[in-house]
Amino acid sequence: MTLKPFPYRLFGEIQVPGDKSISHRAVILGSISKGVTRVTNFLDGEDCMRTINAFRAMGVEIDKQGSTVKINGKGIEGLQEPSDVLYFGNSGTTTRLMLGILSGLPFFSNISGDDSLSKRPMDRVIIPLKEMGATIDGRNNGNLLPLAVRGGTLAGLDYTLPVKSAQVKSAIILAGLLAEGVTRVTEIAQTRDHTENMLEAFGADIERDGLTTTITNNANLQATDVQVPGDISSAAFFLSAAAIIPDSEITLKNVGLNPTRTGILDVLKAMKANLEISNIRTVSGESIGDITIKSSTLKATTIEGDIVPRLIDEIPIIALLATQAEGVTVIKDAEELKVKETDRIEAVVDVLSTLGARIKATDDGMIIHGKKPLNGGQVSSYHDHRIAMMAAIASLIASNDVTIDDVDSISVSYPSFFEHLNSIKGPA
Ligand SMILES: O=C(O)C1=C[C@@H](OP(=O)(O)O)[C@@H](O)[C@H](O)C1
Numbered sequence: 001m002t003l004k005p006f007p008y009r010l011f012g013e014i015q016v017p018g019d020k021s022i023s024h025r026a027v028i029l030g031s032i033s034k035g036v037t038r039v040t041n042f043l044d045g046e047d048c049m050r051t052i053n054a055f056r057a058m059g060v061e062i063d064k065q066g067s068t069v070k071i072n073g074k075g076i077e078g079l080q081e082p083s084d085v086l087y088f089g090n091s092g093t094t095t096r097l098m099l100g101i102l103s104g105l106p107f108f109s110n111i112s113g114d115d116s117l118s119k120r121p122m123d124r125v126i127i128p129l130k131e132m133g134a135t136i137d138g139r140n141n142g143n144l145l146p147l148a149v150r151g152g153t154l155a156g157l158d159y160t161l162p163v164k165s166a167q168v169k170s171a172i173i174l175a176g177l178l179a180e181g182v183t184r185v186t187e188i189a190q191t192r193d194h195t196e197n198m199l200e201a202f203g204a205d206i207e208r209d210g211l212t213t214t215i216t217n218n219a220n221l222q223a224t225d226v227q228v229p230g231d232i233s234s235a236a237f238f239l240s241a242a243a244i245i246p247d248s249e250i251t252l253k254n255v256g257l258n259p260t261r262t263g264i265l266d267v268l269k270a271m272k273a274n275l276e277i278s279n280i281r282t283v284s285g286e287s288i289g290d291i292t293i294k295s296s297t298l299k300a301t302t303i304e305g306d307i308v309p310r311l312i313d314e315i316p317i318i319a320l321l322a323t324q325a326e327g328v329t330v331i332k333d334a335e336e337l338k339v340k341e342t343d344r345i346e347a348v349v350d351v352l353s354t355l356g357a358r359i360k361a362t363d364d365g366m367i368i369h370g371k372k373p374l375n376g377g378q379v380s381s382y383h384d385h386r387i388a389m390m391a392a393i394a395s396l397i398a399s400n401d402v403t404i405d406d407v408d409s410i411s412v413s414y415p416s417f418f419e420h421l422n423s424i425k426g427p428a
C-alpha cells in the first residue's frame with residue numbers, strides 16, 4: 001500500500017474496537033462456564049476469532065453477529081476433544097492462554113500457528129504447566145509450535161514468574177482453575193490483570209495480594225455478560241497521530257483505562273501531550289472513559305522499569321512519537337519486544353530509520369533522537385499489525401509517499417483502522 005503525504009489535520013471522534021486481551025478472555029471464560037454469556041463490543045479481529053474457533057472445535061455453541069457474541073457455555077465437562085488441529089494463526093494470547101486450559105482437559109489436542117507464531121517461545125508457559133503435571137510436546141524440545149497436548153489431571157503450583165508476561169500469568173491461573181488444590185502465582189512486575197478481574201466476575205475463587213494471585217480449583221464458573229472496553233492499544237495509534245499532526249483534536253470514546261494498561265497515557269503526559277480524560281466509569285469490572293487529545297510540542301522522555309509491561313504493545317508507536325519530540329528518548333527494559341509477532345526492536349528501528357529518523361537499537365530497547373522530520377520511503381511491516389499501523393501513522397507526517405509492503409496483518413487487532421483514520425481527516 002502506498003500512502004500519499006497527508007495535507008490534513010485530525011478532527012472528530014472515534015469509538016475504537018473492543019480490547020483484544022479482554023475479548024479473548026471473555027470467550028475463554030464464557031466457554032468454560034455454565035449458562036449464556038453475552039459479549040458486547042467484542043473485537044471482531046482475526047486473533048480473537050482464533051479463540052472462538054478453538055472452542056467451537058471443542059463443541060461450544062458460539063453465535064457471533066459482528067461485535068456481539070453469545071456463548072452457550074456447558075461448563076468444563078461440556079468441552080469435547082477437537083477432531084482436528086487447532087490453528088491459532090498469529091495469536092500469542094490464544095496459544096498461551098489455551099495451553100493453560102487444554103493441559104487440564106481430559107483429552108488430546110494439537111496446536112499450530114502461522115510462521116510468526118511458530119517462532120515464538122512457548123516454554124515460558126510449558127515449563128510451569130509441566131510442573132503442574134501437564135504433558136506437552138512440540139518442536140525444538142517442546143518449546144515451539146506445532147504442539148501436542150495430552151490433557152489430564154493437574155496439581156496446584158506455587159510459582160514466581162521469571163518473565164513479565166500476562167499471558168504466562170494467565171495460563172497458570174487458568175490451569176490453576178482446573179488443577180487440584182491451590183495455585184499461587186507471583187509476578188515480578190504488575191502486568192495486565194484482565195484474567196483476574198474477569199474470573200472474579202464469573203465467580204471464581206480467586207484472591208489477590210499485591211503481586212500474588214491465588215486461585216482454587218473451581219469447575220463451576222457462572223456465565224455473566226461482558227461489555228468489552230475499547231482497546232487502549234488500538235487507541236494509542238490515533239492518540240499519537242493527533243499529538244504530532246498540527247492543529248489536531250480528537251476524542252476516543254469508551255477506551256479501557258485499566259491502570260495495568262495506561263502506561264501510554266503516562267508517557268504522553270510526560271512528553272507534554274495535551275490530554276484530557278473524562279466520563280470515567282466502571283463496566284464489567286474494568287475502568288473506561290473518553291480521551292481527548294490536541295496536538296502540542298512534545299518533549300523526550302525515558303521509559304524503563306515497571307512501566308514497560310503497562311505499555312509493551314505501544315512501544316512501536318511511542319518510538320514514532322519520540323521522533324517528533326524535542327530531545328533524546330530512551331526506552332529500556334523492553335527485551336520482551338524481541339519475542340512478539342516479530343522482533344519489534346529491529347522492526348521499529350528499521351522502519352523509522354528508513355523514513356529518516358535518528359534511532360538506534362539497544363539490547364533491551366532503543367534510543368531515539370528527536371525532533372526529526374520524516375521522509376517518504378519503502379518499508380516492511382514485517383507482517384506485524386502494530387508495525388504496519390505505526391508505519392501508516394508515520395506516513396501522515398512524512399514529506400513523501402510511504403509504501404508499506406503489507407498491511408493485511410492489521411486485521412489481527414484493528415480491521416477498521418483505515419476506515420477510522422479516514423473518518424477523522426479534517427481540512428488542514
Ligand atoms: O495477556 C495478553 O492479552 C497480552 C499480553 C502481552 O503479552 P505478554 O504476556 O507476552 O507480555 C501483550 O503483548 C499481548 O498483546 C496481549
Ligand SMILES: C=C(OP(=O)(O)O)C(=O)O
Pocket residue numbers: 020047090091092093094313340341386413
Ligand atoms: C503481542 C501481541 O499479541 P499476541 O502476543 O497475542 O500475538 C500484540 O497484539 O501486540
